[in-house]
Amino acid sequence: MSPSRVLVLNSGSSSVKYQLLDMRGGERLAVGLVERIGEETSLLRHTPAGGEARERTGAVPDHDAALKAVAAELAKDGLGVDAPELAAIGHRVVHGGKRFTEPTVIDDAVLAEIERLIPVAPLHNPANLTGIRTAQALRPDLPQVAVFDTAFHTTMPESAARYAIDVETADRHRVRRYGFHGTSHAYVSRETARLLGRAPEDVNVIVLHLGNGASASAVRGGHCVDTSMGLTPLEGLVMGTRSGDMDPAVIFHLMRVGEMSADEIDTLLNKRSGLIGLCGDNDMREIRRRVDAGDERARLAFDIYIHRLKKYIGAYYAVLGRVDAVAFTAGVGENAAPVREAAVAGLEGLGLAVDDELNAVRGDGARLISPPDARVAVAVVPTDEEMEIATQTYALVNASGNLT
Ligand SMILES: Nc1ncnc2c1ncn2[C@@H]1O[C@H](COP(=O)(O)OP(=O)(O)O)[C@@H](O)[C@H]1O
Ligand SMILES: CC(=O)OP(=O)(O)O
Numbered sequence: 001m002s003p004s005r006v007l008v009l010n011s012g013s014s015s016v017k018y019q020l021l022d023m024r025g026g027e028r029l030a031v032g033l034v035e036r037i038g039e040e041t042s043l044l045r046h047t048p049a050g051g052e053a054r055e056r057t058g059a060v061p062d063h064d065a066a067l068k069a070v071a072a073e074l075a076k077d078g079l080g081v082d083a084p085e086l087a088a089i090g091h092r093v094v095h096g097g098k099r100f101t102e103p104t105v106i107d108d109a110v111l112a113e114i115e116r117l118i119p120v121a122p123l124h125n126p127a128n129l130t131g132i133r134t135a136q137a138l139r140p141d142l143p144q145v146a147v148f149d150t151a152f153h154t155t156m157p158e159s160a161a162r163y164a165i166d167v168e169t170a171d172r173h174r175v176r177r178y179g180f181h182g183t184s185h186a187y188v189s190r191e192t193a194r195l196l197g198r199a200p201e202d203v204n205v206i207v208l209h210l211g212n213g214a215s216a217s218a219v220r221g222g223h224c225v226d227t228s229m230g231l232t233p234l235e236g237l238v239m240g241t242r243s244g245d246m247d248p249a250v251i252f253h254l255m256r257v258g259e260m261s262a263d264e265i266d267t268l269l270n271k272r273s274g275l276i277g278l279c280g281d282n283d284m285r286e287i288r289r290r291v292d293a294g295d296e297r298a299r300l301a302f303d304i305y306i307h308r309l310k311k312y313i314g315a316y317y318a319v320l321g322r323v324d325a326v327a328f329t330a331g332v333g334e335n336a337a338p339v340r341e342a343a344v345a346g347l348e349g350l351g352l353a354v355d356d357e358l359n360a361v362r363g364d365g366a367r368l369i370s371p372p373d374a375r376v377a378v379a380v381v382p383t384d385e386e387m388e389i390a391t392q393t394y395a396l397v398n399a400s401g402n403l404t
């Protein structure tokens with residue numbers, strides 16, 4: 001039988017999430033993550049199918065070491081990357097620029113392009129590259145496939161993708177809005193249509209991907225028509241550590257009056273802003289705990305986060321004209337009922353409402369949280385970037401005869 005396993009690596013700025021899947025039966029053989037890479041207290045959590053989770057703490061200095069540790073854990077369960085059943089390794093790559101609109105088998109030219117795009121995804125593309133190079137070293141014979149966060153957004157019309165700046169300057173430097181989290185927006189918009197019992201072509205959805213990074217998208221009939229992230233994953237919503245939208249003149253002001261360098265401002269806006277900059281915490285669980293305890297700074301941070309989210313719901317409602325569903329996903333969207341409640345509060349005029357009891361239910365699958373008679377469905381739809389990457393990777397290696 002031809003090999004049917006796919007290993008998926010989702011390398012973030014300080015973490016790696018991974019899954020080993022058997023695509024013939026759609027079975028998850030192992031899932032895990034390595035967190036706090038580069039710190040003394042890195043954590044590896046590995047869960048084989050049907051088995052107990054194993055945790056290890058201790059310094060994991062970089063992504064290369066993280067992947068080697070992952071490979072060692074897989075080997076303990078007889079699922080080592082040297083297994084002949086492995087068909088391919090699929091990688092989440094955050095920035096694919098304009099060139100990559102589809103999943104792509106990685107060769108030297110693809111690697112060079114991902115590297116060239118580092119300045120516009122400084123937190124993500126370097127980690128993605130390390131993941132690819134380490135995986136290539138472990139299995140040089142296997143196809144390695146890149147699935148790009150930007151791909152789903154390449155259908156955005158020019159009116160949404162262009163900034164209103166001088167066209168020649170923008171084109172010379174490839175300045176435009178690319179959008180990110182596309183694998184998640186694609187998967188969640190499709191799953192939302194399925195939840196409604198309708199074909200994706202017939203459904204307009206606003207997807208709110210609220211993780212540590214966060215973005216919104218307007219999806220019309222299965223195609224993205226607008227999204228909140230731009231040239232880089234800094235634009236748009238308030239995030240864990242990123243500012244999202246602001247007047248670009250803030251940067252010149254900080255340079256001229258604050259005497260800060262471009263690099264200092266880059267770090268400020270990407271790593272010391274958003275929720276952590278506003279209140280010192282970027283985890284929504286901790287922020288809610290502080291809000292409930294009467295902490296004013298946490299309250300203000302929460303209110304700013306919600307205000308921005310609400311503005312995007314309104315904007316994308318106008319972009320789409322008709323909205324069938326609003327879907328909440330990722331760590332915050334799937335778990336934080338108070339965020340969902342506050343984001344939709346007061347939007348009854350748009351046909352949007354949340355049922356308090358349904359919203360409070362904790363569950364694993366996709367579910368509606370709007371009242372049964374609501375004009376627009378509000379849903380919690382868990383994302384599964386790893387499964388989507390595995391599906392696309394497996395389809396590509398089968399189609400291109402790359403299976404060994
Ligand atoms: N039970 C929960 N309640 C509220 N927020 C949560 C919960 N679990 C996770 N989160 C939030 O989700 C975030 C992580 O989301 P995730 O989608 O995993 O992000 P990323 O992929 O960017 O690392 C955490 O920082 C935290 O704010
Ligand atoms: C693009 C992006 O912001 O990704 P993440 O949410 O994983 O940081």
Ligand SMILES: [Mg+2]
Nearest residue numbers: 211212213330
């Ligand atoms: Mg994520």
